[in-house]
Amino acid sequence: MRKFLIAIAVVFAFVLLTVLIAIVVSENDKAVIEKRVRNENLLTIKSDWKGTPVDAKGRFINHEFPFLPKVKDLLAWQLSGNPQKEEKQTDAERLKILDPTEFLQSETDGILWLGHAGFFIRLNGKNILLDPVFGKPPLVRTFVDVPSPLEKIKRVDYVLLSHDHRDHCDEETVKQIANKFPQAKFYAGLRMDELLKDWIPNETQTAGWFQQFKLPDENVKIYFLPVRHWCRRGLFDTNERLWGGYIIQGAGETIYFSGDSGYGSHYKETAALFPEIDYFLIGIGAYKPRWFMEPNHNSPEDAVQAFVDARAKFLVPMHFGRFDLSDEPPSEPLKTLNERAWEMNLSDKIKALNINESLVFEITDEHRQTQMERKMIRKFYPKD
Ligand SMILES: [Zn+2]
Numbered sequence: 001m002r003k004f005l006i007a008i009a010v011v012f013a014f015v016l017l018t019v020l021i022a023i024v025v026s027e028n029d030k031a032v033i034e035k036r037v038r039n040e041n042l043l044t045i046k047s048d049w050k051g052t053p054v055d056a057k058g059r060f061i062n063h064e065f066p067f068l069p070k071v072k073d074l075l076a077w078q079l080s081g082n083p084q085k086e087e088k089q090t091d092a093e094r095l096k097i098l099d100p101t102e103f104l105q106s107e108t109d110g111i112l113w114l115g116h117a118g119f120f121i122r123l124n125g126k127n128i129l130l131d132p133v134f135g136k137p138p139l140v141r142t143f144v145d146v147p148s149p150l151e152k153i154k155r156v157d158y159v160l161l162s163h164d165h166r167d168h169c170d171e172e173t174v175k176q177i178a179n180k181f182p183q184a185k186f187y188a189g190l191r192m193d194e195l196l197k198d199w200i201p202n203e204t205q206t207a208g209w210f211q212q213f214k215l216p217d218e219n220v221k222i223y224f225l226p227v228r229h230w231c232r233r234g235l236f237d238t239n240e241r242l243w244g245g246y247i248i249q250g251a252g253e254t255i256y257f258s259g260d261s262g263y264g265s266h267y268k269e270t271a272a273l274f275p276e277i278d279y280f281l282i283g284i285g286a287y288k289p290r291w292f293m294e295p296n297h298n299s300p301e302d303a304v305q306a307f308v309d310a311r312a313k314f315l316v317p318m319h320f321g322r323f324d325l326s327d328e329p330p331s332e333p334l335k336t337l338n339e340r341a342w343e344m345n346l347s348d349k350i351k352a353l354n355i356n357e358s359l360v361f362e363i364t365d366e367h368r369q370t371q372m373e374r375k376m377i378r379k380f381y382p383k384d
Pocket residue numbers: 163165229230260
């Protein structure tokens with residue numbers, strides 16, 4: 001029996017090695033833009049935009065820095081040592097995990113951080129989840145384990161997914177949300193519906209960059225925007241699905257959600273279309289080693305520069321401290337962000353949250369007006 005198991009293990013290792021060699025050898029493709037695509041049913045908001053670029057094999061391509069991720073680079077990183085290994089091991093600082101119940105069960109508009117890239121946003125009365133990953137996802141190492149908030153959530157209207165990576169798009173979480181909230185609508189980048197339709201029956205809409213989703217009412221507006229990243233869930237589906245960031249608008253607030261991104265001109269491009277961003281939700285972690293991460297993940301310094309480019313009011317940092325995805329120690333991203341913000345005289349702009357901490361919007365006149373209208377509507381239609 002033991003010999004049999006060893007033989008199986010050897011065959012498995014051989015097959016895996018052969019597949020890896022085949023992938024590495026076939027990875028000489030250059031990212032060349034061949035044509036442009038969009039969702040023809042949605043509005044494109046940038047007048048001179050020809051559509052989201054794809055290459056000859058139909059893979060999506062970044063418009064500013066064309067890029068195809070290489071398995072050989074991933075292997076080279078994994079086989080090289082981490083120069084901060086000891087520092088990372090001894091870094092005992094962890095994010096605090098608060099109780100989200102009060103905000104989740106209230107009717108107050110605001111933003112609650114679920115850890116990593118996950119947020120629960122209530123805007124103009126709509127409950128919106130961004131990149132939710134509840135509990136402990138498979139194959140992802142964690143610095144802190146966050147209990148699932150699902151049973152405390154009373155309603156979900158929209159779920160926004162930035163891209164298909166497992167720290168942003170978790171099959172089990174998506175299924176749990178769809179099961180509890182069959183009316184929840186899912187929004188994502190082009191071809192993400194092909195993944196989601198195998199998981200859930202909920203209504204799903206996909207957009208190309210610079211497109212506006214069609215929502216059932218006017219309470220909020222949601223737009224899909226380019227960021228510098230990539231997609232893959234398996235070994236052979238590189239860039240088959242589209243990645244992106246979001247603008248969410250309502251009740252006088254404009255929120256930007258970056259998903260995952262390296263630095264580029266897209267922040268200025270976004271600001272040209274949305275010049276009054278209030279909350280700028282941006283990743284600051286998983287940025288080392290820079291040679292490997294730089295095309296895909298901002299460093300904290302990049303994030304501050306992106307915030308300046310976007311001319312936004314407040315920066316809400318994310319994508320650090322929950323999942324262990326890179327070489328830097330867990331407390332380094334936030335420290336570096338705060339140092340950089342201090343150097344640039346921007347410390348009062350940083351709204352760093354603990355996990356499950358919420359941030360209630362400053363009440364503007366427009367906000368007050370829409371809040372009042374909502375209360376009126378509730379009064380007349382109390383069951384709505
Ligand atoms: Zn990613």
